[in-house]
Amino acid sequence: xxxxxxxxxxxxxxxxxxxxxxxxxxxxxxxxxxxxxxxxxxxxxxxxxxxxxxxxxxxxxxxxxxxxxxxxxxxxxxxxxxxxxxxxxxxxxxxxxxxxxxxxxxxxxxxxxxxxxxxxxxxxxxxxxxxxxxxxxxx
Numbered sequence: 001x002x003x004x005x006x007x008x009x010x011x012x013x014x015x016x017x018x019x020x021x022x023x024x025x026x027x028x029x030x031x032x033x034x035x036x037x038x039x040x041x042x043x044x045x046x047x048x049x050x051x052x053x054x055x056x057x058x059x060x061x062x063x064x065x066x067x068x069x070x071x072x073x074x075x076x077x078x079x080x081x082x083x084x085x086x087x088x089x090x091x092x093x094x095x096x097x098x099x100x101x102x103x104x105x106x107x108x109x110x111x112x113x114x115x116x117x118x119x120x121x122x123x124x125x126x127x128x129x130x131x132x133x134x135x136x137x138x139x
Contacts, residue, residue, distance in 0.1 A: 015054050017047075019089040038087065048096045056101065061094040063108040075106045 063071045071090075077083035078095050085091045098106045127135040 013054075015051070015056065017051065017093060019093065021089065022092065023086065023088040044092050044096075048093060048100065051093075051097050052100055056097070058107055059094050059098040059101075059103055060107040060109045061090040062110055063090060064110050065108045068108040071108050072105060 061071070074083060074091070075095055075098065078085065078091065079099050085095060094106055124135070
């Protein structure tokens with residue numbers, strides 16, 4: 001079968017969009033005014049339009065996997081017109097893009113879970129307080 005591409009020959013394409021935490025910026029090393037999403041709607045909409053051209057088949061956002069039911073409920077409400085977008089990168093980018101592409105769900109992915117019972121934020125705080133040079137290398 002000349003010209004036929006097998007599934008083994010196809011390679012998945014992944015696009016990762018990184019943003020600051022719009023609503024939780026005070027916990028980040030780089031902090032911006034939480035009100036920025038409202039002032040930057042034109043830029044956010046332009047970015048979503050560009051992301052649509054990639055034609056993603058799945059949208060994954062940084063959200064605790066064990067609470068994915070809350071994410072899905074919020075996304076359903078937004079899709080149905082029963083909820084405005086929050087000042088949050090998950091909703092400003094993820095919900096908008098998923099709805100524009102008519103996705104029925106959005107995926108929760110988060111690696112920021114306690115390691116050996118210790119929250120990752122504790123490790124950052126400890127390094128910042130006791131080993132500033134190491135902390136600077138981490139961020």
